[in-house]
Amino acid sequence: MTLQQYRYIVEISKHNSISKAAAALYVTQPTISKAVQEMENELGITILDRTNKGVVFTKQGMELLFYAKMLLEQEESVVYHFNKQKTMNLTKFSISSQHYGFAIEATSNLMNYLDGRKYQLTIREGKATEVISDVCANRSILGVLSLTDLNKDFFEHCFISNSLIFTPLVSLRQHVFLRREHPLAHLKSITLEQLMDYPYLTYQQNDVLLHFAEEAINLDNINKILYLEDRGAMNNILSNTNGYNIGTGCIVKNYMNPNIISIPLEGSNLIQVGFVKRDDIFLSEELLTYIDFLTKSLIESAPKNL
Template sequence: MTLQQLKYIIEIVNCGSINEAAKRLFITQPSLSNAVKELETEIGFDLFLRTPKGITLSVDGAEFLGYARQVVEQAGLLEQRYLSKKPSRQLCSISTQHYAFAVNAFVNLIRESGSDEYEFTLRETRTHEIIEDVKNLRSEIGILYKNPFNRKVIEKLLRENRLVFHPLFTAKPHIFVSSQNPLADRPFVTLEDLQDYPYLSFEQGEYNSFYFSEEILSTVYRKKSIHVSDRATLFNLLIGLNGYTISTGIVSADLNGDNIKSVPLKVEDEIQVGWIANHQIQLSMQAGAYIRELKAVIQLYGLTLTE
């Protein structure tokens, strides 16, 4: 087992395919495949499950990857300290529902990284894809929410995929509206107040289940409903159509300006936001730093962290 083989495995996981990893590593695909097979023969188990749709880590492979990342990180620190080599290229990948605080923390992570070279990835994506990304280790961390409606379904999926949910905070539901919306200055709103306004939500693709909705109260009937795929479009439509969406109440003026207001929604519900990770994997230093930045940002918004 060599350090180069460990780097190969990490790159394959980051890319999601052997072909793409071979291109990034500037070696041929057969050479990379042979290196993986030699390592699998040496350790006595398959690191990857090969299917017509591609490759995914095996259960043993996921555990192996955690150790491989630690070894490669420590080797980089040794080289930097004793061989006067520049710091290795920093890597970190996060998948998240569409939360401004997750982006704030990501910005802070990059600013504080102090690295001349890095390759960080932030995927604002669908709920099911977040779980798949973390399951297959395309991302080290996923950020999503649970509430009384979706809890059993989400927790079942996490158990089946060997993922653990770590609570960050619990929030009362709010709506986001344009600052020009007639509801913007209300102390709170009810569902009845909203019935004539367009409702905006993030579409969930082929996994369009009520349980995967990013917005609570997904089963409530709306006369006017619009599905979007990204946060910028949603905010533009909030302004252009006087629509609303439901979220945690955290809106970032730094990222979104002063055009969006948060108003409490008077319902008996709550939103518990947390991060998920593979329980067999020790987080990289960059992922650990992201969690710390995430907690710091949440506290800046005046929310209490869940211990």
């Protein structure tokens, strides 16, 4: 038996599915199935029972899973011991986030904090579902995202089923982002009805369930919609057209076009901004520092009319 086979067993336990485990490890399903069969033949036991809903570990399979986790932890200890100096000298991790300026500002502050040290950081921006997928697949150690009243139950179920923990940092009311020259910019608050004649700008895509749209708005009632993938494009179009976007209302100086403002949305939903991680992940000093910077940026950029 090999450590790789043990990794397959542990990954299967996270998903209760061989196909999902294969996708998470970027290998084919037959590769994992063959590895499991070889272990069963070598040990003379049945590790998994196949069902219509996935796979279930047998009693002996659970015992093997226990030892597999223990062996992999020992492997990590050995690697850490002999590469301790290298590990201490290099900070390396990935963070995924929805398209938030405060997440990028926190990254900039972390880079300044790490000045003089070696590091390899990766920042990914995407929709909430992509952020969660990155954390589940261990592509990112931390995910920055928000929950609303409309999608909270859906995402909390997703967190539980994938052994994720969501930690809220700040609660905000939804705001409308628009340019200073927008016909509605003089108002103290805006209704959805008042926005009907203007283009709606969103990162939401057709391949995501619209019932769980990040902005918690019914896209079926919108006449003009522009889908974007890039935060820079969003800022540029917002500042040069009468389009609008709905979000946290946070205005991050130096990370957003100064021509963009935010106005409270009447009857809006509560937004909980926070971070999600796997429940088996330990937060390092650098990650805790990033979270401190993130919280500080959130508080400083939050709307003052709350």
